[in-house]
Amino acid sequence: MESLWLSMKLAACVAAILLVVSMPVAYWLAYSTWRWKFLLESAAALPLVLPPTVLGFYALVAMGPRGPLGKLWIALFGHGLAFTFGGLILASVLYSFPFAVQPLIASFEGVDRRLLDASAVLGAGGLRTFWRVILPLSLPGVVTAAVLSFAHTLGEFGVVLMVGGNLAGITRTVSIDIYDRVQSLEYGAANRMALVLLAISFAVLSVVYAVNRRVWTPWAAK
Amino acid sequence: MGGEVNAAMLIARIRKERRTGPVSSFVLDVSIEVPPGITILFGASGAGKSTLLDCVAGLAQPDGGQITSGGDVLFDSAARINIPAPRRRIAYVFQTLALFPHLTANENVAYGLKDLPEKEKRERVDAILKAFRVEKLSNQKPGEVSAGERQRIALARSLVTEPRVLLLDEPLTGLDAELKAAIVDDLRAWNTAKGIPILYVTHSRDEVDALGERVIALDNGRVVSAGAPMEVLNAPRRKKLAQAAGFENLLKATVLDLREADGVMRVRLGDSACEIEVPLGYAAVGSRVQVAVRAGDILLATERPHGLSARNVMEGRILSLEQRGAMIVARVDCGVAFIVHITPGASRALELSVGRRVWLVLKTHSCHLVD
Numbered sequence: 001m002e003s004l005w006l007s008m009k010l011a012a013c014v015a016a017i018l019l020v021v022s023m024p025v026a027y028w029l030a031y032s033t034w035r036w037k038f039l040l041e042s043a044a045a046l047p048l049v050l051p052p053t054v055l056g057f058y059a060l061v062a063m064g065p066r067g068p069l070g071k072l073w074i075a076l077f078g079h080g081l082a083f084t085f086g087g088l089i090l091a092s093v094l095y096s097f098p099f100a101v102q103p104l105i106a107s108f109e110g111v112d113r114r115l116l117d118a119s120a121v122l123g124a125g126g127l128r129t130f131w132r133v134i135l136p137l138s139l140p141g142v143v144t145a146a147v148l149s150f151a152h153t154l155g156e157f158g159v160v161l162m163v164g165g166n167l168a169g170i171t172r173t174v175s176i177d178i179y180d181r182v183q184s185l186e187y188g189a190a191n192r193m194a195l196v197l198l199a200i201s202f203a204v205l206s207v208v209y210a211v212n213r214r215v216w217t218p219w220a221a222k
Numbered sequence: 223m224g225g226e227v228n229a230a231m232l233i234a235r236i237r238k239e240r241r242t243g244p245v246s247s248f249v250l251d252v253s254i255e256v257p258p259g260i261t262i263l264f265g266a267s268g269a270g271k272s273t274l275l276d277c278v279a280g281l282a283q284p285d286g287g288q289i290t291s292g293g294d295v296l297f298d299s300a301a302r303i304n305i306p307a308p309r310r311r312i313a314y315v316f317q318t319l320a321l322f323p324h325l326t327a328n329e330n331v332a333y334g335l336k337d338l339p340e341k342e343k344r345e346r347v348d349a350i351l352k353a354f355r356v357e358k359l360s361n362q363k364p365g366e367v368s369a370g371e372r373q374r375i376a377l378a379r380s381l382v383t384e385p386r387v388l389l390l391d392e393p394l395t396g397l398d399a400e401l402k403a404a405i406v407d408d409l410r411a412w413n414t415a416k417g418i419p420i421l422y423v424t425h426s427r428d429e430v431d432a433l434g435e436r437v438i439a440l441d442n443g444r445v446v447s448a449g450a451p452m453e454v455l456n457a458p459r460r461k462k463l464a465q466a467a468g469f470e471n472l473l474k475a476t477v478l479d480l481r482e483a484d485g486v487m488r489v490r491l492g493d494s495a496c497e498i499e500v501p502l503g504y505a506a507v508g509s510r511v512q513v514a515v516r517a518g519d520i521l522l523a524t525e526r527p528h529g530l531s532a533r534n535v536m537e538g539r540i541l542s543l544e545q546r547g548a549m550i551v552a553r554v555d556c557g558v559a560f561i562v563h564i565t566p567g568a569s570r571a572l573e574l575s576v577g578r579r580v581w582l583v584l585k586t587h588s589c590h591l592v593d
Contacts, residue, residue, distance in 0.1 A: 112318070112320065114320040115322060117279075117314070118314070118320035121280075122308075122333050123308045123334050124334075124336070125308055136324045137323070
């Protein structure tokens with residue numbers, strides 16, 4: 001079950017990083033009135049439609065010893081990024097990016113604009129308005145973003161295989177482990193892991209739908 | 223109002239164009255002066271009231287012009303000055319109130335006091351909640367209190383920051399007259415000490431009567447008149463304004479005869495046989511006039527009424543009955559169609575139904591002449 005533990009660790013790291021990174025991006029995408037915004041919206045949604053192998057391929061090239069990211073990493077830490085846990089995190093962050101950004105955009109946009117106006121006329125700048133009004137009212141979206149990016153990272157296969165390869169304890173995540181076991185005809189072991197993954201995915205999605213239930217909103221809708 | 227000099231005066235001379243469709247656009251082009259006290263900004267929906275308020279508050283940017291408050295420039299297109307909303311110190315109570323739903327009344331009111339020490343903050347919040355009689359609700363969230371209480375909390379939240387101007391965008395809609403008057407009294411009491419300009423937006427004629435010190439009437443983005451409420455509104459000279467003021471009935475009429483001694487004249491409505499008595503106006507016999515009547519000023523009876531002081535009794539039939547909010551809108555054909563507002567209770571008690579024969583009763587002075 002080493003691979004399951006590795007997957008969980010990866011998913012948790014990715015979800016944590018994505019929450020921080022996607023917050024300002026989602027804020028900008030939700031509120032900017034820039035006319036070319038749609039280009040960046042498309043870019044942010046790209047990992048949704050791109051085959052994981054394509055994303056993985058470019059990530060691998062960028063992280064390789066001759067890629068820009070790889071070179072930078074070697075200069076900073078003395079070793080490459082490809083086929084390491086760090087490289088896996090980076091690629092996964094890209095891959096799960098839309099799963100964090102989209103729910104955040106949706107919930108930011110759902111906040112009544114007049115509440116933002118009210119905050120402004122009461123003397124609050126953008127940052128205070130974000131912390132005191134937008135974020136608390138978007139909590140279901142934040143939970144959804146965290147949970148979805150966690151779950152999506154947990155189940156990824158193509159990107160991990162391209163960037164991380166299959167190194168036990170370092171980059172062999174549970175989905176790759178399952179694939180391995182099936183290849184070597186160990187159906188019992190594959191089934192156990194698959195079941196665990198299925199159960200976790202179901203539990204995690206239940207959380208998403210539960211927090212987005214309207215009846216659970218802690219304040220009464222007007 | 224011209225020539226009045228006051229240190230706290232809000233002055234706005236602005237122009238803002240807003241696209242409303244592929245080819246159409248709306249232009250707000252106004253010049254207003256708001257001295258301390260309550261000034262009503264009056265006009266139909268779409269007249270530009272909210273746009274004007276948004277510009278003053280700094281939530282929308284005018285295309286050109288100048289906005290000053292007590293001599294401080296808040297916006298000046300020529301000088302490229304545009305103080306952002308958070309630094310204007312202009313309080314704004316929105317039509318929807320925009321109370322923060324996740325914060326208690328206390329937290330809502332304290333929201334604008336971020337720079338004060340905790341102790342002073344608490345004192346100011348407690349004092350203003352008391353002034354608006356909602357101190358008992360301090361730990362309740364907006365969803366847990368009544369509409370009137372929400373309005374009081376919203377007022378308290380705006381005023382606790384000691385603003386230099388208060389903007390109110392139909393904040394009291396949906397309240398009954400008594401509650402409205404009570405809240406306005408508390409607002410007035412608060413403002414006797416502070417003396418800030420209050421710009422109060424409404425499209426309700428009743429609110430103008432109840433509040434008015436001064437009225438600015440806005441129509442299609444322009445100021446059409448300004449002054450005391452009686453001068454501005456009592457003889458609605460413009461059709462749009464008349465409709466906005468709650469004159470749902472606008473009827474074409476021909477003058478039949480003038481009774482100068484009684485101060486009245488008789489007119490015939492449209493092409494019908496229906497004749498009514500209206501206040502004397504500057505009109506010659508045979509000339510065409512328009513008569514405006516508020517739907518709420520018409521009485522409806524199911525039998526021919528006797529012994530009334532009202533001079534106009536017309537027989538007709540109900541064309542339609544339609545529930546609109548807590549009100550029934552009846553259309554009655556008396557040769558010309560009248561719109562009459564009645565309460566659901568009255569409608570039930572009279573057993574009104576479409577096609578039923580009824581009599582409309584109309585006081586002479588409920589009929590207003592419109593150019």
